[in-house]
Amino acid sequence: MHEIPSVKTYVAIWATLTILTFVTYSVAKIDMGGFNIVVAMGIAFFKMMLVILFFMNVKAESPLTKLFAGAGFFWLILLLGQFFLDYATRGWMPEGKMW
Amino acid sequence: MPLFPESASTIANSIDYLYFYLIAVSTIMTVLIFSAVFIFAIKYRRRSPDEIPAPIHGSLKLEIFWSVVPFIIMLSFFWWGAQIFFESASPPPGAMDIYVVGKQWMWKIQYPEGQREINELHVPVGKPVRLTLASEDVIHSFFIPAFRVKHDVVPGRYDTMWFTATKPGRYHLFCAEYCGTEHSGMVGWVTVMSEPDYENWLTGGGSEGTMVQQGERLFQQLGCSTCHLLDQQGRCPIMRGVYGSHVQLQDGKTVLADDAYIRESILNPNAKIVAGFKPDVMPTFQGQISEEGLLQLIVYIKSLAITSAPGTTAPGAAGAATTGGGPRPPAKRTQPTGGKK
Amino acid sequence: MADSHGVVAEHAEHNPNLRHHFDTMAQQFDSATLGMWVFLLTEIMFFGGMFGAYTVYRSMYPEAFASTSKHMDAFWGGLNTAVLIVSSLTMALAVRAARLGQQKNLQILLVLTMIFGLAFLGVKAIEYHAHWVEHMVPYWNWDPNYDGQPQYAHNAQILFCFYFFMTGFHALHMIVGVSLMLVILMMARRGAFNAEYFTPVEISGLYWHFVDIVWIFLFPLLYLIGLHQHTT
């Protein structure tokens, strides 16, 4: 079907993932205020992309597979975004007029 | 047989007009579509079994026309509806307060002057009334059809709604959110009275004193007064002047002392520790105090707010003052137990 | 019009693994992988519901949520992350072996994957036990003093609820994954696969990697939230 990646590629990806796990853990100890979560999620996202693209071999897959893999995250963002539409603006109250 | 509900509040008419507008547009659209279907069905009925009509594949112009025009019409629904919704979101300044607690399956209503009723609400005509809504158990919904107002009553938080009645009379009061066995029995009456009648009615009841006095009594009974002294530092923060102020917390943050904050501090005292005090000094009162009691305590603490002229007014008078130009709780929709800033 | 049973004869010369309603092996393989991806889409939304709720409460009670890191052992969590990543590697290599038709390697790698999967579950069990001992199970076995941080005791329970729900559902997926590996292993021993036909290996691999990805997010979200406050 598709071209088959070498063992070396797989091991390299594994090594990167393991190192990134250490990195997440280490930076979590540094106090960066609100940025801790951003960094943690950024690294997690990057790790996820490595797994998806290489281990799951989406890199070599058809655009259709890529579309479906992407759709999940798009809908997840719809879910989260619209939750926050409510929660982030709960305290706001208009005084009288709306505009 | 009534076909249209009575309109007895300032907002009722504006909602009715919008409703008529919606009905008019919908009727036009329905008639249009129905007659097109009818006319086509009759005019183009099959006249011979081997009749083959010419195909028509579509028209971009028409498609755009019938997507854009309906949407513009719908935007007028949106605009008008949102306008009324926002205008009716906040009560006008000076609205009088009434406190409502929903409980399976009754409405418990208390007035700052001390009256308490079940499933009956008395309001004067022509005066804005703000209801503070609390639930002891599940979600209820406070619904007065004649006023076209409704708001859910969600446990764990305070909600508010308001209206100004325009016509004396007796109107239905319903619970509109399904709440269990006697949901359909959680109904009552709203009595709108002329102002003098209302004053009369107010002085009739209230044998237990005003809400402030009831709150003060609870403050003693529950032992709050042993630590929270009014004017002098004890083991716990002073109560006078707390309400409406910005409280400095131990972790460096400040919070606004509103209804929700006071409610949380009673039920979950450790949640926010005031700077200079220790956690675990105060026991939790969760399960030991009813939602009504909580509201009384809040009204009492509110009456101690600095702006209501400390020392000069007796606690009883302060309660009445809050219904007038006194301090209003600044935030109305915050989560009582929430740690949000 | 021909006898409809003639269709069966038409397939006789095809690959025996080709099911009757497909025309070619490629169509069958593509359908299976697309099917797995669509299934993973539902899995994303399944966990997504919990992630969404988690995020809402975390924004409501940031301090209480951060305080829980003190009671999560980031060592075990980190170790488990590493274990899962290794298992993903062996899984990926297993799929590679299947593609190349290396039956022996395939079986070894599948066994390794299962071992790492079980190791993960073992570590999880140790952690659950520790939470029970430390009275960190909301409602059931909860320390109202919350180990000296009573100001968070109330809302921290929510995070622990999430912790048990999310890791619990994840562990359930791991159990399913290990069972799946067992089935694949048995099929491999029966000689069910060859370089033309390895679809089950491929799609179970996708599932395994997905379960790994979920953990990649759970680790920072559940173990590391407030680490910077507790190590200083």
Place this chain on the structure above:
Amino acid sequence: MSTAIQDPQTVERPNYLNAEYGWKSWLLTTDHKRIAILYLISITLMFFVGGIFAVLIRLELLTPQGDLVNSDTYNKFFSMHGIVMVFFFLVPSIPATLGNFLVPMMIGAKDLAFPRINLLSWYIYIVGAVFTLAAVVLGGVDTGWTFYTPFSSSYSNTFVITAASGVFVAGFSSILTGLNFIVTIHKMRAPGMTWGRLPLFVWANYATALIQVLGTPVVAITLALVGLERAFRIGIFDPAIGGDPILFQHMFWFYSHPAVYIMILPGMGVISELVTCFSRKSVFGYSFIAGSSIGIAIIGFLVWGHHMFVTGMSMYASLYFSLLSFLVAVPSAIKVFNWTATMFRGSIVYDTPMLYAFGFIGLFTIGGLTGLFLATLAVDVHVTDTYFVVAHFHYVMVGGMVMAYMGGLHFWWPKISGRLYPEGWAKFAALLVFAGFNLTFFPQFILGYLGQPRRYHAYAPEFQVLNVMSTAGASILGLGYLIPLIYFLWSMRHGPKATSNPWGAKGLEWETTSPPPTFNFDKTPIVTEEAYAYSHKQEVEVG
């Protein structure tokens, strides 16, 4: 294709019905057509279970006092009516029966991509149904179909976990059906069957499948969390530890608003087929009808908050959800206008399926337009949780989807059973359904604006007249549903045999025999023309 000299009476061709006999050949079948029949039987049963609860509801509401049953029993009636009707009848209705039967045939495939998963989905459905019926038999559930917390998680004393498990399980059945459709439509189309040539019914089912796959897992996990909270007192919606009951509503409606489009899109697909066939005309605005299905599926995920305008959700969120609710109405409007335009200069006959299509267009329009009332913020404040809402959703669900389902069933019945139904009775029943429906539900709009809250066991006496009308209508409606059941059963034995294409319709399903052989086609068809090519004559431009 049917040839003139064919004599169906004498030759019994091998088909999916006579390919094998015995209960095992049905319960272990992987033939999508047989599975469709299994679904057809099960959802019909569930429809009548739900319908009996509807009858009981309407009987209780004949008088203002709650005198027929006590309030707990009434609460169980409407809860089980809603749960059974939504999750066990309407969600699977068209996709799992007509869709299962037709989607592979319409695209020229031999079966769905995963026949065994298809069978599995039916078994999962049955397990879910057994759970739910067990909840009914054991003593019922009284949370409403919406399972709102904290009532469902802490206060109800009924079989919430059993019922929620039933819905949870049935959800996976729905997911698997959707998954199968998506893969089948992507990968199994016959040569020449391009996306632009797909029948609109297939487009509609594809859009539905997207919602099933993306939405259902969220309601599954939400109900699982409620079940866990209830069973173990470990939970996240409990206000006592700082949980927010409103969050449950967000999670519930994330699925359940899109789910209302699961409950209408397949019906819209059926209507596209019916209107073209009985006008003998190619569809007006093919790509707009197809695209609007996808549009509804996507925008449908952006409007759920319109169920929560009075809950204390942020006002700005209300604003957003209200605006998008109007946006999602536009694709529906596009469809209604295009169907009407398709009839223009057509060659229209009034066979029973077309009568249902007329019914659909009319009643869906009314239902949809009243949906706009509800999406209008200030108006919703007054009418939410009243009978106005009840009337709205029965107009779209019963007046819309059930009409489409009945129309589709009549349309494809000759294909499914190989027999014709009695046309006279069918027309009569269709008229009964239409009349009975309007009498049942139109008065409820008035009741709603008057302020009668929904889920009320007893109501204020001044509402009685309208309620009596509604109950009277429901009896007519019930009769209207009973008659087709009888004549469909009758026709399976005694109906005249059907030719392969009794309506003279277009579409691959009509090119195979009635009933079709096991693998649908004796030879894989090759598609060379667009859908609904009822004529190849000169085109006329309009507009």
